[in-house]
Amino acid sequence: MGTILLGLFLLFTLVNLIYFFSFFSFATAAPKQSFPQKFPVSIIICAKNEAENLKNFLPAILDQDYPDFEVIVINDASADNTGEVIEEFRDSDPRVKMVDVQNNEAFWANKKYALTLGIKKAKNQHLLFTDADCVPQSKNWITEMSSNFQPNISIVLGYGGYFKNTGSLLNKLIRFETLLTAIQYFSYARLGSPYMGVGRNLSYTSKLFYDLKGFASHLHLRSGDDDLFVNEAATNSNTAICFSKDSITRSIPKKKFSEWFHQKKRHISVAGEYKPIHQALLSSFYLVRILFWILFTLLLLLQVYPEVVLGALAFKLIIEGIVYFKSARKLGETDVVWLFPFLDVFLIFMQLVIFISNLFSKPKHWK
Incomplete structure (x- = not known):
């Protein structure tokens, strides 16, 4: 029995290592040389009860060093004074355009409906999306993201990190999960x-959005305006990635574990709508990690070839550590790497809890 368990353990270790060796494709990648574009860009921000965040962060977007852009700010049926704040920005800066969304019984609390109205308002073909609580980390954010568009490239994937909160374990967990994603x-x-x-x-481009009929294929789902759209629209030839330091945005992380837990429930709830190949890859990735730690613990308790078991763990952690460190250095998240064995184990089992929780109760609204 012990030999069989050890064989399974080594198999899951190998599969896990295969995944992380594939992640070297990003970990060892260098940012592409930036070739500034001159086409106009429409920035689209969907805001629901975001009055304070707009006051704090919208100026950084308006201060971008880019020759031609507009900012479409969508007031998604806010209950606070978000609308008034947007109007103040609009009145003082002609680049700001406002879309005021009222509650619609058929699309109540559906961010996709609000975003669709914002996209229809945009006058430019190239669309750049961010959230009301996000701030670009440089004045060259638009330049860096737009420089990746080519005649055959219609989607650019960027990195949206979170602000650091020194001393907060939840903050490190959130940023580690964001890094791994x-x-x-x-x-x-x-x-x-x-x-x-x-x-x-x-x-992405408005042409791509309209060619796919927008969010029509998953409009019935409350979440997925970003990942489900990309999952449907992206191909190996029309997608570029952008991870230069000037292209990064950061936003305010959740401060309470319950808020983060609900946020992750909403994100994970749409994973079952991904293409079958992506569902299989993501599911098996988390499955082999869970089974690795279960068998690791069991084999140590049974004292089955402990030197082999500990050796496999050491090799696994070395490879993962290299991937995490190289990637974190690109994305400005190096302080979470030193805790990665603990954060990784906690995240694995937390995602299992979230998955089980979603079987009984899925989140219904984006806010």
């Missing part, structure tokens, strides 16, 4: 199988 979607894109992007930093 980025490693995956950047790596798969480089390997020719892009599967998702994040709405905090995502760009």
Whole structure:
């Protein structure tokens, strides 16, 4: 019995290593040389009860060093004074355009409906998306993201990180999970199988949006305006990634575990709508990691070839550590790498809890 368990353990270790060796495609990648574009860009921000965040962060977007852009700010049926704040920006800066969305019984609390109205308002073909609580980390954000568009490239995937909160374990967990997600979607894109992007930093053309009839294929789902759209639209030939330091945006992370848990429930709830190949790759990735730790613990308790078991663990952690460190250095998240063994184990089992929770109760609204 012990030999069989050891064989399974080594098999799962090998599969896990295969995944991380594939992640070297991003970990060892160098940012592409930037070739500034001159075409106009429409930045689209969907804001629901975001009055304070707009006051704090919209000036950084308006301060971008780019010759021609507009900012479409969508007031998605806010209950606070978001609308008034947008109007103040609009009145003082002609680049700001406002879309005021009222509650619609058929699309209540559906961000995709609000975004669709914003996209229809945009006058430019190239669209750049971010959130109201996000701020670009340089004045060259638009330049960096737009420089990746080519005649055959209609989607650009960027990195949307979170602000650092020193001393907060939840903050490190959130940023580690964001780092791991980025490693995956950047790596798969480089390997020719892009599967998702994040709405905090995502760009695509209006032509692509209209060719796919927008969010029509998943409009019935409350989430997925970013990852499901990319999963449907992205191909190995029309997608580029952008991870230069000037292209990064950061946003405010959740401060309470319950808020983050609900946010992750919403994100994971749409994973079952991905293409079958992506569902299989993502599911098996998390499955082999869970089984690795279960068998690792069991084999140590049974004292079955402990030197082999510990050796496999050491090799696994070395390879993963290299991937995490190289990737984190690109994306400005190096402080979370030192805790990655603990954060990784906690995240694995937390995602299992979230998956089980979604079987009984799925989130219904984006906010």
